[in-house]
Amino acid sequence: MKEDLVKTTQSLFKISKSQQEIDTFLKLNKRNEVIILQKLHSTDLSVGEKSKLENILALLKSLSKQIKRKQTSGQGIGPSTSASNSTNTTSNSPSVVWKMISSAFRSRIQTGAIINLNCIELDQFLEESRPLLKTKIIQNLKTLGPIKLNVKLCATYELPSTGEEDYKYFVSCNKEILKVDSIDEIIKQLFETILSKSEEFQHRGSGWKYVGTSFLLVCINKFSPLNGVTYIALPSWLESKGLINIKNNDKRCFVWSILAHLYHVDVDKENVLSYPQSVHDILNLRDIEMPVKISDISKFENQNPNISINVFGIDSSSKSIIGPLYHTKQVKPHHINLLYFKIR
Incomplete structure (x- = not known):
């Protein structure tokens, strides 16, 4: 027809x-x-x-x-x-x-x-x-x-x-x-x-x-770019940027990245066992699904009043960091810059 x-x-x-x-x-x-x-x-x-x-x-x-x-x-x-x-x-x-x-x-x-x-x-x-x-x-x-x-x-x-x-x-x-x-x-x-x-x-x-x-x-x-799930090896051009890339095998990449900022360690920085495991005692994750979406970051900030977040992305063609993809409305005592990366 x-x-x-x-x-x-x-x-x-x-x-x-x-x-x-x-x-x-x-x-x-x-x-x-x-x-x-x-x-x-x-x-x-x-x-x-x-x-x-x-x-x-x-x-x-x-x-x-x-x-x-x-x-x-x-x-x-x-x-x-x-x-x-x-x-x-x-x-x-x-x-x-x-x-x-x-x-x-x-x-x-x-x-x-x-x-x-x-x-x-x-x-x-x-x-x-x-x-x-x-x-x-x-x-x-x-x-x-x-x-x-x-x-x-x-x-x-x-x-x-x-x-x-x-x-x-x-x-x-x-x-x-x-x-x-x-x-x-x-x-x-x-x-x-x-x-x-x-x-x-x-x-x-x-x-x-x-x-x-x-x-x-x-x-x-x-386009909701942030949906961090698990560990992904970073491209070689990012290795010199001083990034901490947590080697997790669950859906809490966002959470482990926050903990890596809050709890500094000198060795084995990419190991999830280097950080507190009692996540819910430290962070308020009420009604926030894992993996975290960009639309939920403002909710996370509201529920954790001492933490503010910016999220950046990468442009593989120009080998540069771009963004922010998410920009906090107010910088707080614990201000954290996160990098979102996925395999194309």
């Missing part, structure tokens, strides 16, 4: 020329959006089904935006296929536009589509999308702190032997974004991945030829 809806909508988009046809298309597309939204919020969907419905919803919204743009610019309806067609658009009108997309994923903070209005080549579309994507990332970083982000490109391809057209999707991996000054490099990596996958698709003998880009789906997810 979903595939039929997409094909029918795509066909109507191509043939809609007159004002009456455009109005009919927009009404039908709006009704289809409602149908997809209802399905999207069903409770029995698999991850794959949710993802497909998100794709369709973004596609429907992009077609509505594109048909309105072509109507306004006087180009007529249908994809531009040459540079000369794009010159008819108003010079000060945007080439891309942001549209919010509803999502059924609980960990999702925000889903949006950067919709292509008049870019012909893929690299041109990505370049035009860059400042808009950066703005959205900065807004979420300032409001929510560290995030995870991935993008998905939807582009139209044609099979010259049959004339068949279809939408193909190219997805990047998730990227953790912890600070504003890393955004440009991360966007560059995301776009390089998309371009590489698109080129690989065309060059591996598929027969499909690139026609144009519909949208870039932007998925911004929650």
Whole structure:
């Protein structure tokens, strides 16, 4: 059913020329959006089904935006296929536009589509999308702190032997974004991945030829970096930083690190047996689950009024310590800096 809806909508988009046809298309597309939204919020969907419905919803919204743009610019309806067609658009009108997309994923903070209005080549579309994507990332970083982000490109391809057209999707991996000054490099990596996958698709003998880009789906997810579980050997470049890395085999990495600060020892610093074992007599851990999450650190500080905590992370690519990922509101007599590290 979903595939039929997409094909029918795509066909109507191509043939809609007159004002009456455009109005009919927009009404039908709006009704289809409602149908997809209802399905999207069903409770029995698999991850794959949710993802497909998100794709369709973004596609429907992009077609509505594109048909309105072509109507306004006087180009007529249908994809531009040459540079000369794009010159008819108003010079000060945007080439891309942001549209919010509803999502059924609980960990999702925000889903949006950067919709292509008049870019012909893929690299041109990505370049035009860059400042808009950066703005959205900065807004979420300032409001929510560290995030995870991935993008998905939807582009139209044609099979010259049959004339068949279809939408193909190219997805990047998730990227953790912890600070504003890393955004440009991360966007560059995301776009390089998309371009590489698109080129690989065309060059591996598929027969499909690139026609144009519909949208870039932007998925911004929650990122809770602190979930310290057990001992992990640190990379060699951290060995000279004077860190104490407790060799525990339980889920109390956070607790042992706190005790290592409170009870200084001169030898065997990484051995859990070097520190008091009566943890609950020393620390108030009421209602704090192990392993400790970053969202529980403020609760820990409230329950242990002489202790304040900052948590830092690492950037493996630049071999540097970054953060803080968590910053205390008030420095107390026992102020502790922790380092969060996980195996990628």
